[in-house]
Amino acid sequence: MSQKPLIPKIEDIVWGELLGEPTIKRRTRNGVVLDQFAIQGWIKNSSRKNQFEITQTGKSIAQKRLANHWPTWQADLLLFKSAQLSPEDPAAWSLLKRDQAGHLARKLKQINRRTLFAWERRHSKAKGEFVSAAFDGVSITTDEIVRLRLPPCSRIKLKNGKDIECDELMETFGEIDIPERGWENIAKIEAPQSQALISIENKGAFVDFPVIDSATLVFIPGDNTSALRRVIAVLVKQPLLHFGDLDPKGIEIYRMLARELPVHQFVPRYACEYVDTHAQPCEPPWSDGEYSSLDPLVAELVSCGRWLEQEALVLDYRFQSEVEIALKQLVH
Numbered sequence: 046m047s048q049k050p051l052i053p054k055i056e057d058i059v060w061g062e063l064l065g066e067p068t069i070k071r072r073t074r075n076g077v078v079l080d081q082f083a084i085q086g087w088i089k090n091s092s093r094k095n096q097f098e099i100t101q102t103g104k105s106i107a108q109k110r111l112a113n114h115w116p117t118w119q120a121d122l123l124l125f126k127s128a129q130l131s132p133e134d135p136a137a138w139s140l141l142k143r144d145q146a147g148h149l150a151r152k153l154k155q156i157n158r159r160t161l162f163a164w165e166r167r168h169s170k171a172k173g174e175f176v177s178a179a180f181d182g183v184s185i186t187t188d189e190i191v192r193l194r195l196p197p198c199s200r201i202k203l204k205n206g207k208d209i210e211c212d213e214l215m216e217t218f219g220e221i222d223i224p225e226r227g228w229e230n231i232a233k234i235e236a237p238q239s240q241a242l243i244s245i246e247n248k249g250a251f252v253d254f255p256v257i258d259s260a261t262l263v264f265i266p267g268d269n270t271s272a273l274r275r276v277i278a279v280l281v282k283q284p285l286l287h288f289g290d291l292d293p294k295g296i297e298i299y300r301m302l303a304r305e306l307p308v309h310q311f312v313p314r315y316a317c318e319y320v321d322t323h324a325q326p327c328e329p330p331w332s333d334g335e336y337s338s339l340d341p342l343v344a345e346l347v348s349c350g351r352w353l354e355q356e357a358l359v360l361d362y363r364f365q366s367e368v369e370i371a372l373k374q375l376v377h
Contacts, residue, residue: 051138053115058132060107061118063088063099071095074133140166155184155226186225191272192251193221194262199236204229219252223275233279236261240376242280243311243368244273246289246298249356255365260286260372268298277306284375286311291343292352293331299339309375312340313358313367324351 053061059078062069068091071079079097082088087103090096099107111118122132130137150164163169165177176185194215201209201221214221223231239261245251251264261280265273277285285308289295302308324346331347346352358364 052135053118053132055133057111057115057118060110061115061122062132063097063103064107064111065119065122067091068093068096068098071097072133074131136168150179153183155186156180157188158185161185188225189269189271190225191223191228191275192264193223193276194219194251194254195221195234195236196238196258196261198238199234199261201234202232204232228275228279231279234276236280239280239283241284241286241372242273242276244270244285244287244289244302244308245355246287246295247355250288250359253356253359255368257365257368257372260368265298268294268301270298270302273302284309286371286375288355290352290354291316291340291346292327292354293329295352295355296336296339296343309371310340311368311371312342313361313364315361315363315367316353316358317342317345319353319357320345320349320351323357324349324353326350327352 055074056078059069059075059082062075063082069075069079079088082103083097085103086100087106088097088099091098115121124141125132125137128137128141130140132138159169161176161180162171195211197212197215199211199215201211203209211221238258241260243254243257243260243262244265245254245262246265246267248264248266251262254262261276261283263273263276285302285306287299287302287308288311289298291312299308299310320342327346327350330350336344336347342353
C-alpha cells in the first residue's frame with residue numbers, strides 16, 4: 046500500500062483554494078496549473094486582474110478530487126490562513142508542522158541568530174524581524190570575531206579581576222582574537238604604549254600591516270564597524286586613523302565613521318605613483334558628489350573613473366615610515 050504524500054500536489058492545493066475562496070490570484074507557483082484549468086473550462090477570469098474563479102464544472106471535479114486525495118483540505122487551509130502562510134509554498138508545510146509538533150527549545154541567555162532562524166524560520170539564512178515569545182529576553186548574537194593587534198605591554202582586564210597579558214599571545218599568534226560573547230567578560234584593555242587606533246578595511250592589509258609599537262590595529266571587515274566600536278568602548282580615548290580602499294565603498298565606510306567619530310583618513314603620500322600601475326576601472330562608477338574634503342588622490346581617481354585598493358600600498362618599502370609620520374602628526 047502506497048504511503049500518502051506529506052504535501053498534496055500543487056493541483057490539489059489550487060483546487061482547494063478555488064473552492065475555499067471567491068477568487069485566487071495567479072502567482073509563479075500556481076500559474077501553470079491555472080493555465081491547464083482554464084483550457085479545460087474549469088476556471089474563468091474574474092472581474093479582478095489576474096484573478097480566477099471556479100466554474101460549476103470545475104467545482105464538481107474539485108470536490109470529487111479532494112475527497113479522494115486531500116480530505117482534510119478545509120481544515121488545513123484554515124490553519125494556513127491563520128498562520129498567514131501559503132499552502133503553495135512547500136517550506137510552509139514544515140513551518141506549520143513545527144507549531145503543531147510542540148518542540149521545546151533549551152533555555153539560553155544568548156543564541157546565535159542563525160541557530161534561532163533555523164529553529165523558527167524556513168532556514169538559518171531566512172531574513173525577518175519577528176522573534177517568537179519563547180525567546181523573549183534572549184540576547185541574539187552574530188558571533189563575529191574582533192581581530193586586534195596590540196602594542197607591547199598590553200593587557201586585557203577582566204570583570205572578574207583577572208588580567209590577560211597580551212605579549213605572549215601577540216608573539217605566538219600575531220594578533221588577539223575576541224569573540225562577541227567574550228566582550229561581556231572584558232572590563233577594559235590597557236595598552237600604555239598605544240597612542241592611536243588604526244582601523245583597517247581589508248584582511249590582507251591588516252595581517253600584512255607592519256608592526257607599529259605605538260598604535261592599536263583593528264580589522265573592520267567591509268562596512269561592519271561593530272569591532273571598532275567594541276574596542277573604543279574599552280580602550281583609553283585616543284585618535285583614530287582609518288586606512289581603507291580608495292573606491293566608492295571604501296570612501297562610504299570612511300564617511301560613515303566620520304559622521305559619528307573623530308577620524309582621520311590615511312593615504313600614503315606615494316599612493317599617486319600607483320594609479321598608472323595598479324588602479325582599476327571603477328564599476329559601478331563614482332557618484333556625483335563632494336570629494337574635496339578627502340585626500341586629493343580621491344578626486345583624481347574620481348576624475349579618471351578608477352579605484353585603488355589598499356593592499357598593494359602596504360607592500361611598498363616606504364609604508365611603515367608613512368604610517369609613523371601620519372601618527373606623529375596625529376598625536377602631536
